[in-house]
Amino acid sequence: MNKLFKVAVLGGGASGLLSAVELLSGDNALSGKDVVILERTDRVGKKLVATGNGQGNLSNVKISIDNYSGSQSFILSFIENFKRIKPVLYLKNLGIITEADETGRIYPVSRQANSVLDIIRQYLLSKNCNVITDFKAVGVKADSIGFNIISERGEMLTAEKVVLAVGGKAAKQFGTDGTSYALATAFGHKLTSLYPSLVQLKTEKESIKGLKGIKHNVALTLTDGEKPVKTATGDLLFTDFGVSGNVVFKVSDKVQILEDPTLNIDFVPSISEAVLVNILKRRKEQGFIPQKELLNGIVHKKLGEKIFALCGNDVIKTAKAIKCFKLKVVGTLGFDYAQTTKGGIKTDDINPETFESKLQKGLYIVGEMLDVDGECGGYNLTFAFTSGIAAAKAVKTALK
Numbered sequence: 001m002n003k004l005f006k007v008a009v010l011g012g013g014a015s016g017l018l019s020a021v022e023l024l025s026g027d028n029a030l031s032g033k034d035v036v037i038l039e040r041t042d043r044v045g046k047k048l049v050a051t052g053n054g055q056g057n058l059s060n061v062k063i064s065i066d067n068y069s070g071s072q073s074f075i076l077s078f079i080e081n082f083k084r085i086k087p088v089l090y091l092k093n094l095g096i097i098t099e100a101d102e103t104g105r106i107y108p109v110s111r112q113a114n115s116v117l118d119i120i121r122q123y124l125l126s127k128n129c130n131v132i133t134d135f136k137a138v139g140v141k142a143d144s145i146g147f148n149i150i151s152e153r154g155e156m157l158t159a160e161k162v163v164l165a166v167g168g169k170a171a172k173q174f175g176t177d178g179t180s181y182a183l184a185t186a187f188g189h190k191l192t193s194l195y196p197s198l199v200q201l202k203t204e205k206e207s208i209k210g211l212k213g214i215k216h217n218v219a220l221t222l223t224d225g226e227k228p229v230k231t232a233t234g235d236l237l238f239t240d241f242g243v244s245g246n247v248v249f250k251v252s253d254k255v256q257i258l259e260d261p262t263l264n265i266d267f268v269p270s271i272s273e274a275v276l277v278n279i280l281k282r283r284k285e286q287g288f289i290p291q292k293e294l295l296n297g298i299v300h301k302k303l304g305e306k307i308f309a310l311c312g313n314d315v316i317k318t319a320k321a322i323k324c325f326k327l328k329v330v331g332t333l334g335f336d337y338a339q340t341t342k343g344g345i346k347t348d349d350i351n352p353e354t355f356e357s358k359l360q361k362g363l364y365i366v367g368e369m370l371d372v373d374g375e376c377g378g379y380n381l382t383f384a385f386t387s388g389i390a391a392a393k394a395v396k397t398a399l400k
């Protein structure tokens with residue numbers, strides 16, 4: 001195999017697929033025969049299908065700089081791109097109809113992420129886009145025509161422009177194990193430190209014994225020793241290794257950089273400590289609720305029993321334990337279980353409007369591979385879609 005394409009999109013994930021869609025659409029649309037998607041695994045879009053527990057949380061009604069980590073100026077520019085591109089409307093024009101839930105998360109109306117992939121694949125098929133699977137790119141070399149792309153098996157393809165959409169290091173079962181950053185660093189791009197993000201936390205086991213399976217709506221403060229680092233609200237789920245749930249995901253990216261990461265859990269954010277003390281005192285005085293069950297109806301019964309075991313009859317101590325349950329974090333479940341990667345290719349060397357490399361003309365870098373990560377709630381797919389589409393628009397203009 002040695003064929004010259006106008007554009008090779010490396011990686012058939014969220015950003016690569018939307019990049020290919022845009023290359024074949026609208027102003028300056030390319031012909032399908034001139035575009036190739038090169039995907040490492042046996043199918044494109046495997047991760048996309050798994051998103052949002054299979055329901056595909058594609059975006060969010062509220063997208064702002066506060067929802068992302070990375071270079072502030074780069075993210076500001078991405079937000080401008082997002083406003084221009086309107087990825088949800090873009091998907092609608094493809095036939096993917098979405099709706100928001102009560103928290104603002106946007107899903108396909110079908111609540112099936114695989115329906116999103118089906119429609120994207122059918123569109124690419126209708127445009128005769130080339131898709132080559134089981135092609136792990138291990139080298140991209142620039143020459144006078146464009147780029148030579150070499151696979152692990154030694155195949156070679158040539159393309160005038162390359163969109164690197166190979167993802168990050170999270171969830172290697174979907175083809176993203178971090179080895180593909182080398183495709184960018186070979187051009188002099190710098191890689192920042194990488195951490196698993198949106199990931200479950202391992203905690204000390206003793207204080208959560210017997211709580212596995214209990215879910216609570218909580219306010220959570222992650223501290224380094226006593227110093228507050230990040231706060232969040234949402235669902236927390238006790239597991240056999242520690243804690244999971246969206247509130248845990250929200251603070252998980254910070255854990256690895258702290259010396260003494262501790263979770264301070266408020267199980268009743270809507271009730272102040274003083275009010276809680278009064279409620280418990282009154283219950284105690286009334287006397288008909290057994291001491292052991294004093295927290296019944298306030299927190300999950302098993303949790304109430306656990307707190308009783310720790311605090312006994314002491315109402316003040318009990319209220320404190322409910323409002324600030326301390327849990328030492330001993331680690332995360334790591335990249336294999338993370339939904340996204342914190343860190344990536346440094347964005348200083350990327351044009352924030354076009355996503356073209358400032359170090360190599362004709363090379364574009366998009367999606368999770370870059371040092372931008374979003375919160376839980378559709379923010380990472382939004383970045384992947386927007387950056388993929390923006391890069392494709394720039395590629396078409398450059399080829400005009």
Ligand SMILES: Cc1cc2nc3c(=O)[nH]c(=O)nc-3n(C[C@H](O)[C@H](O)[C@H](O)COP(=O)(O)OP(=O)(O)OC[C@H]3O[C@@H](n4cnc5c(N)ncnc54)[C@H](O)[C@@H]3O)c2cc1C
Binds near residue numbers: 015045057135366
């Ligand atoms: C279980 C799970 C659930 C998630 N749920 C959500 C959600 O609901 N909402 C949300 O916003 N985000 C979610 N995310 C995060 C989101 O899916 C990713 O941030 C997003 O898919 C990144 O898009 P990408 O195109 O940059 O990379 P990816 O989607 O990871 O795609 C990269 C592709 O490149 C391929 N590849 C890698 N290396 C090579 C190579 N050398 N050659 C060729 N191909 C290569 C990979 O096989 C992969 O197909 C979830 C992630 C996981 C793991």
